[in-house]
Amino acid sequence: MKKHLAHIVISRNTTMWLLASLLLAFAPHILRLPITLSALCLMFGTWRFVIERRSTVMLPHRILRALLLCTTLVIVYLHYDTLFGREAGIALLACMLALKLLEMRSVRDYMIVILLGYFLAITLVLDNQSLPMAAYMFVVAFMLTATLINLNLSQKNSAISINVKLTAKLFAQALPVMLILFFLFPRIPGPLWSLPDDAHSGTTGISDEMSMGSISNLSLSNKVAFRVAFEDEVIDNNLSYWRGPVLWQTDGKNWRTGNNAHTNRDTSYRVTGKPINYTVTLEPHNQKWLYGLDLPATAPAQATINRDFQLVTKEEVTELTRYKMTSFSEYQTGPLSDNEIQQALQLPANRNSRAIALGQQWQQQLKSPQVIIDHALRYFNQQPFSYTLKPPLLGNNPIDEFLFETQQGFCEHYAASFTTLMRAAGIPARIITGYQGGDFNPIGNYLIVRQRDAHAWTEVWLENRGWVRIDPTASVAPERIENGAESAFSELFNRQSTFQFNNSFLTSNWLKLRYGWDSLNNSWNQWIIGYDSLKQSQLLSLVGIQSVKQMAIAMVMAVITTLTALLLLSMYRNRQKQDAVSLIYQRFCQKFSTIGIQRLPHEGPLDFAQRIITLRPDIEPQILQINDLYIALKYRPRHTPQQIKHLQQRVQRLKL
Amino acid sequence: MSQIASSILTTPENRGKNIARLQQTLVVMNEVILGKEQPLRLALTCLIARGHLLIEDQPGVGKTTLAHLLARVLGLDFQRIQFTSDMLPADILGVSVYDQNSASFKFHPGPVFSQLVLADEVNRATPKAQSALLEAMEEYQVTTEGETHPLPSPFFVIATQNPSNQIGTFQLPESQLDRFLMRLEIGYPDQIHEKELLKGKDRREILKELDATLSPTQLLAVQQAAPQVHVSDVLIDYLQKILNFSRHSPYYQHGLSPRAGIAILRCAQVWALLDSRDHLLPEDIQAILPATTNHRLQPAAEFSTLTPDEIVSHLMTVPLD
Numbered sequence: 001m002k003k004h005l006a007h008i009v010i011s012r013n014t015t016m017w018l019l020a021s022l023l024l025a026f027a028p029h030i031l032r033l034p035i036t037l038s039a040l041c042l043m044f045g046t047w048r049f050v051i052e053r054r055s056t057v058m059l060p061h062r063i064l065r066a067l068l069l070c071t072t073l074v075i076v077y078l079h080y081d082t083l084f085g086r087e088a089g090i091a092l093l094a095c096m097l098a099l100k101l102l103e104m105r106s107v108r109d110y111m112i113v114i115l116l117g118y119f120l121a122i123t124l125v126l127d128n129q130s131l132p133m134a135a136y137m138f139v140v141a142f143m144l145t146a147t148l149i150n151l152n153l154s155q156k157n158s159a160i161s162i163n164v165k166l167t168a169k170l171f172a173q174a175l176p177v178m179l180i181l182f183f184l185f186p187r188i189p190g191p192l193w194s195l196p197d198d199a200h201s202g203t204t205g206i207s208d209e210m211s212m213g214s215i216s217n218l219s220l221s222n223k224v225a226f227r228v229a230f231e232d233e234v235i236d237n238n239l240s241y242w243r244g245p246v247l248w249q250t251d252g253k254n255w256r257t258g259n260n261a262h263t264n265r266d267t268s269y270r271v272t273g274k275p276i277n278y279t280v281t282l283e284p285h286n287q288k289w290l291y292g293l294d295l296p297a298t299a300p301a302q303a304t305i306n307r308d309f310q311l312v313t314k315e316e317v318t319e320l321t322r323y324k325m326t327s328f329s330e331y332q333t334g335p336l337s338d339n340e341i342q343q344a345l346q347l348p349a350n351r352n353s354r355a356i357a358l359g360q361q362w363q364q365q366l367k368s369p370q371v372i373i374d375h376a377l378r379y380f381n382q383q384p385f386s387y388t389l390k391p392p393l394l395g396n397n398p399i400d401e402f403l404f405e406t407q408q409g410f411c412e413h414y415a416a417s418f419t420t421l422m423r424a425a426g427i428p429a430r431i432i433t434g435y436q437g438g439d440f441n442p443i444g445n446y447l448i449v450r451q452r453d454a455h456a457w458t459e460v461w462l463e464n465r466g467w468v469r470i471d472p473t474a475s476v477a478p479e480r481i482e483n484g485a486e487s488a489f490s491e492l493f494n495r496q497s498t499f500q501f502n503n504s505f506l507t508s509n510w511l512k513l514r515y516g517w518d519s520l521n522n523s524w525n526q527w528i529i530g531y532d533s534l535k536q537s538q539l540l541s542l543v544g545i546q547s548v549k550q551m552a553i554a555m556v557m558a559v560i561t562t563l564t565a566l567l568l569l570s571m572y573r574n575r576q577k578q579d580a581v582s583l584i585y586q587r588f589c590q591k592f593s594t595i596g597i598q599r600l601p602h603e604g605p606l607d608f609a610q611r612i613i614t615l616r617p618d619i620e621p622q623i624l625q626i627n628d629l630y631i632a633l634k635y636r637p638r639h640t641p642q643q644i645k646h647l648q649q650r651v652q653r654l655k656l
Numbered sequence: 657m658s659q660i661a662s663s664i665l666t667t668p669e670n671r672g673k674n675i676a677r678l679q680q681t682l683v684v685m686n687e688v689i690l691g692k693e694q695p696l697r698l699a700l701t702c703l704i705a706r707g708h709l710l711i712e713d714q715p716g717v718g719k720t721t722l723a724h725l726l727a728r729v730l731g732l733d734f735q736r737i738q739f740t741s742d743m744l745p746a747d748i749l750g751v752s753v754y755d756q757n758s759a760s761f762k763f764h765p766g767p768v769f770s771q772l773v774l775a776d777e778v779n780r781a782t783p784k785a786q787s788a789l790l791e792a793m794e795e796y797q798v799t800t801e802g803e804t805h806p807l808p809s810p811f812f813v814i815a816t817q818n819p820s821n822q823i824g825t826f827q828l829p830e831s832q833l834d835r836f837l838m839r840l841e842i843g844y845p846d847q848i849h850e851k852e853l854l855k856g857k858d859r860r861e862i863l864k865e866l867d868a869t870l871s872p873t874q875l876l877a878v879q880q881a882a883p884q885v886h887v888s889d890v891l892i893d894y895l896q897k898i899l900n901f902s903r904h905s906p907y908y909q910h911g912l913s914p915r916a917g918i919a920i921l922r923c924a925q926v927w928a929l930l931d932s933r934d935h936l937l938p939e940d941i942q943a944i945l946p947a948t949t950n951h952r953l954q955p956a957a958e959f960s961t962l963t964p965d966e967i968v969s970h971l972m973t974v975p976l977d
Contacts, residue, residue, distance in 0.1 A: 582977065601973075601975030601976065602938075602942070602972060602973050602974055602975050602976055603976070604937055604938035604939040604942060604976065605937065605938070605939075606937055606939045607939055607942075631935075631937065634888065634890060635886070635888045635890070635891065635935045635936060635937055636886060636888070636934075636935045637886045637888070637935070
């Protein structure tokens with residue numbers, strides 16, 4: 001069975017192309033896969049590389065290959081507890097592909113490996129559908145196609161330029177097909193088939209639980225949470241509160257949503273001031289809610305507003321979602337139910353006793369809720385509290401430790417402490433999580449809200465005013481609210497662009513570049529990733545197609561038109577290939593067919609000429625001239641282009 | 657000899673003269689056999705194309721006269737062999753007889769050792785005698801008793817055959833029919849020409865008075881000029897279409913062989929030469945197509961009632977391009 005590689009007719013060049021393109025397809029997976037599997041795949045690839053370079057090394061024996069296969073399967077199984085699903089599937093595909101390299105001999109093997117390579121490239125988008133990844137996939141697909149061409153041309157010519165040229169040509173030909181399929185292929189709302197459970201894991205964002213440190217972790221991420229395009233003016237940063245889950249219940253350490261999460265909106269609220277209209281493009285975050293500007297007044301089709309004024313959806317947001325919203329920044333909510341009051345004052349008895357004592361003390365001293373709130377905010381402002389992304393770890397009584405010992409915290413520390421103090425002082429309070437602030441992109445004219453803008457704040461319920469937003473973080477680090485997280489932690493975020501303090505010219509250009517890039521990403525998200533059934537029907541209605549049925553008809557028409565056009569084109573080319581002389585003679589014969597004299601398909605030129613002369617003796621000289629020229633051109637060995645011209649002229653001049 | 661011939665051919669003037677003589681030959685032939693322009697021209701074409709001719713028709717329509725006429729006008733020596741059912745190969749090829757003077761066997765050439773041989777009523781002889789002639793036709797030599805005797809050059813055989821439905825005939829097998837370049841039917845003369853024939857001199861008398869219009873050298877020159885007639889690629893394509901048609905058509909048991917294709921082309925070139933043309937036209941192919949194919953194509957079982965002409969007519973409808 002052991003075959004020496006020298007016997008293989010496929011050139012070394014092709015194998016090198018293949019290995020390079022496979023490495024390219026595999027590269028983004030290297031860090032995602034467990035280290036053992038990545039190493040295994042790379043090892044198999046290197047093995048093949050060495051075999052290719054040194055003709056003394058041979059392909060592994062069948063039995064060794066079988067052993068390797070079993071080992072790999074076991075390792076994959078140990079890592080994922082299954083061989084199916086997204087992650088395990090990708091790992092299995094990558095490993096099997098790498099193993100296949102060790103038994104790749106015939107052209108058929110190469111073809112299989114290349115096709116699997118395309119497949120591996122497709123798995124890249126399961127994880128990341130951004131513009132750079134699309135560009136990367138394009139490169140991978142290009143390389144694989146070039147390899148495929150190299151494989152088929154290897155016997156004759158393996159010059160890189162030929163491969164690349166041919167690949168480029170193929171891609172150019174495929175482009176219109178791709179565009180037609182992309183824009184016209186009927187889109188169905190929702191996935192076509194059920195995705196594995198882990199299909200959307202790894203998406204980051206705010207969860208419906210909060211503990212000390214959960215948001216500050218998030219704040220290190222530059223990932224975009226959502227983008228907002230305002231219809232009118234952009235709102236001020238200090239009003240830019242994006243409402244997410246509302247947390248009521250606490251055990252002293254963690255905070256959770258309350259009973260209101262699943263009840264309908266209380267309609268007894270009033271809004272004043274100008275409505276703010278905007279469109280949000282939300283990145284998938286795998287949770288059952290959307291974000292809206294405080295206070296959302298309308299719900300998009302896919303969501304409802306619950307009693308907490310949170311936009312909740314039936315399904316997890318697993319795809320890029322775009323929705324239109326109206327909010328009001330000035331509002332007054334209605335009365336609380338008994339249950340709500342009880343929830344909004346709930347505190348665990350056995351934890352954070354010092355903080356509770358402080359709150360109770362304030363209640364006795366100050367009486368009025370408004371005074372207590374002001375006092376508390378002043379307390380945060382005047383005590384040596386600091387705002388930091390790296391707060392010290394807290395123990396079992398986190399609020400006490402934070403308030404009286406460490407005094408270093410992030411927004412969730414302030415929101416949780418403030419809410420605890422208010423509840424202890426008898427004021428109904430709750431924590432709102434979401435995002436605050438965002439960067440305005442002047443190029444795309446929209447607001448970018450990133451994960452680092454994640455925020456938590458407090459709402460207290462006051463008689464006659466309803467729920468009032470109080471942001472204790474603003475008392476400690478007002479710049480966080482005014483200018484966003486980036487300025488509050490400039491030492492963290494601006495490390496990559498420290499020069500911006502020295503050179504304003506570079507800074508502005510750097511910013512322009514960044515905004516331009518984000519704007520491009522936004523368009524990509526809006527038009528390519530976010531191209532769903534709705535967008536498709538909008539696009540099609542522009543060209544007058546209203547229904548999917550019509551679109552199917554349109555597609556069939558498009559296919560038929562394309563095929564007909566291709567057919568006509570090839571016919572036209574064939575006609576051109578047919579020599580000019582025959583074409584002119586055909587025209588000559590056509591002239592006679594209009595007066596009812598048809599040349600028979602088997603009729604030779606002499607016979608035909610004789611026949612038409614007996615029918616039209618008046619034009620005998622012309623006919624004979626034309627016929628002689630035609631015979632000379634078609635059946636005699638040598639002729640000149642001039643003769644063709646003469647023939648053409650005579651046929652043109654012939655009047656019947 | 658061939659060197660002289662080719663030197664004659666090199667000058668276009670000589671070439672033109674030779675062709676003019678060839679046409680003159682045809683004119684003379686038409687004066688002897690009246691109203692048979694097409695068969696005469698085909699017969700001449702066949703001989704110029706160095707092929708043997710099979711004439712199949714009723715007795716008395718001028719088969720023998722035609723053979724005589726060709727021999728006279730081309731200046732060839734002529735032998736007639738009357739085939740009978742008791743004929744032996746030696747009667748055709750010749751025999752070796754013991755010569756007492758030289759004390760050895762001496763070969764006495766048979767009637768086949770002649771430039772133009774008329775094999776009359778070839779299908780009346782037994783297959784054994786038939787094959788003796790047919791082998792000589794194919795090999796241009798005779799081998800008897802271990803000795804090989806070349807036949808004279810040029811060597812033509814004109815075989816006549818009675819229609820196969822007559823009594824006492826041995827049908828020539830297909831493989832032997834294929835050795836004839838053409839098969840002709842002469843047919844009855846029309847009214848006008850028959851009248852002229854009846855009123856005019858005896859044809860045999862006229863034949864005796866005829867002189868050769870083409871010398872052997874000139875004949876050779878004309879023969880060598882024929883393959884130089886230009887055949888354009890479109891006509892090769894046309895010929896191939898005809899061959900393919902015969903091979904895939906339901907009318908025929910078997911298609912035309914490559915040999916048949918070569919035969920068609922050779923005859924068509926001579927036909928063009930007789931028109932003083934240096935290039936082939938589709939009409940040339942069509943003109944010689946029935947004569948060159950009607951003995952090679954056998955109708956398929958379901959078309960067995962078709963006459964040879966009807967069979968061949970389908971080939972004529974193959975479109976030019």
